[in-house]
Amino acid sequence: MRRRHFETLAPRCPVCRNEQPLRLERVLREQGEHVLEGWLACANPSCLREFPVLDGAPLLAPDLRAHVRGQTLAFLGREGLDELSESWLGDCLGPQSEFDTLRQHLSQYAWDHWGEFDPLERERDPAPGSVARVLDELWRRVDALPDGPLLEIGCSVGRASFALAERTGRLTLGVDLHQGKLRLAQRILRESRVRYAQRRVGVVYERREFAVPTPAAERADFWSVDAAQAPFADGQFAGILALNVLDSTHAPLELLRSCARLLAPGGVLALACPYDWSLSAAPLEHWFGGHSQRGPNAGASEPVLRAMLGWAADPALAQLKPECEVDSLEWNVRLHERSVMRYRLHGVIARRR
Numbered sequence: 001m002r003r004r005h006f007e008t009l010a011p012r013c014p015v016c017r018n019e020q021p022l023r024l025e026r027v028l029r030e031q032g033e034h035v036l037e038g039w040l041a042c043a044n045p046s047c048l049r050e051f052p053v054l055d056g057a058p059l060l061a062p063d064l065r066a067h068v069r070g071q072t073l074a075f076l077g078r079e080g081l082d083e084l085s086e087s088w089l090g091d092c093l094g095p096q097s098e099f100d101t102l103r104q105h106l107s108q109y110a111w112d113h114w115g116e117f118d119p120l121e122r123e124r125d126p127a128p129g130s131v132a133r134v135l136d137e138l139w140r141r142v143d144a145l146p147d148g149p150l151l152e153i154g155c156s157v158g159r160a161s162f163a164l165a166e167r168t169g170r171l172t173l174g175v176d177l178h179q180g181k182l183r184l185a186q187r188i189l190r191e192s193r194v195r196y197a198q199r200r201v202g203v204v205y206e207r208r209e210f211a212v213p214t215p216a217a218e219r220a221d222f223w224s225v226d227a228a229q230a231p232f233a234d235g236q237f238a239g240i241l242a243l244n245v246l247d248s249t250h251a252p253l254e255l256l257r258s259c260a261r262l263l264a265p266g267g268v269l270a271l272a273c274p275y276d277w278s279l280s281a282a283p284l285e286h287w288f289g290g291h292s293q294r295g296p297n298a299g300a301s302e303p304v305l306r307a308m309l310g311w312a313a314d315p316a317l318a319q320l321k322p323e324c325e326v327d328s329l330e331w332n333v334r335l336h337e338r339s340v341m342r343y344r345l346h347g348v349i350a351r352r353r
């Protein structure tokens with residue numbers, strides 16, 4: 001956690017939502033401007049909750065115990081093992097173990113976000129880097145922005161937040177809920193190096209380690225925050241980016257409302273989504289389309305999102321005004337050496353009135 005980001009963004013207690021910002025109560029480990037370990041505390045005497053900083057990322061979860069219990073391995077798993085010991089553990093724990101799921105997620109996102117800088121990378125069709133290409137396509141349609149910092153929701157291992165900070169010169173915060181991805185993003189922030197296990201086949205992985213350019217690193221930071229309940233003041237952000245999150249979050253409607261609340265007047269929300277709905281993220285009732293084929297939209301998702309942005313019956317959503325759409329953004333997720341999934345994203349830009 002960069003001190004500059006903490007001071008500028010002045011996060012509030014996600015439990016009592018008191019207007020007083022959290023205090024940096026104790027620093028246990030730091031490196032330059034980064035607090036690596038320590039904790040933040042709520043100043044409200046009837047709350048006094050504490051929020052740890054771990055792996056360089058503050059954990060601003062309202063239900064901290066559930067958040068940590070749900071990803072024990074990402075918090076406590078050991079690092080620094082030899083690649084062969086790791087493969088041995090992978091064989092023993094097997095497919096679909098927590099270890100395997102964590103490695104697969106990191107493999108998928110580290111490949112797309114950073115693989116283009118990997119000297120060993122051979123995949124060219126499609127080439128890694130789709131998240132950066134989607135950001136370029138979307139953000140070049142964004143014109144004037146009010147003053148203020150930027151927020152990326154669902155930043156994963158960080159590429160788009162770095163790119164946004166570089167492109168705009170603004171202070172940028174990437175938030176996610178996945179501790180393994182945040183830990184990698186934080187390491188890249190401090191070391192400009194990526195290390196991850198790339199999946200070849202089954203539970204066979206190959207260690208990849210390489211340097212990456214991070215020219216705007218001093219303007220970026222990565223925190224653990226549920227964007228649907230983001231502990232920030234209203235109107236704090238000039239722009240919000242949310243790539244491939246709407247269909248992988250537990251509360252898509254709350255996420256949109258939260259974006260409307262967090263944006264300053266004139267601020268921009270840029271989002272893109274493949275509408276790859278699944279129960280592992282949210283119950284069917286929360287999906288935007290993807291069900292109710294007999295209804296007026298025949299189950300399509302795009303008209304539901306359009307209707308939500310600016311929906312007069314909802315005071316938060318009524319504040320958002322759609323500006324433009326783009327329907328042909330290609331986003332790729334590499335599963336293993338013989339499989340890359342290609343998605344076609346629906347991108348939307350909306351402005352806060």
Ligand SMILES: C[S@@+](CC[C@H](N)C(=O)[O-])C[C@H]1O[C@@H](n2cnc3c(N)ncnc32)[C@H](O)[C@@H]1O
Nearest residue numbers: 131154156176177178226227228243244248249
């Ligand atoms: C499908 S991934 C996309 C990651 C990245 N934006 C990309 O396009 O490569 C969705 C990410 O959103 C994160 N996420 C889901 N719900 C979230 C929420 N409520 N707040 C913050 N992050 C969330 C997930 O942990 C995951 O890393």
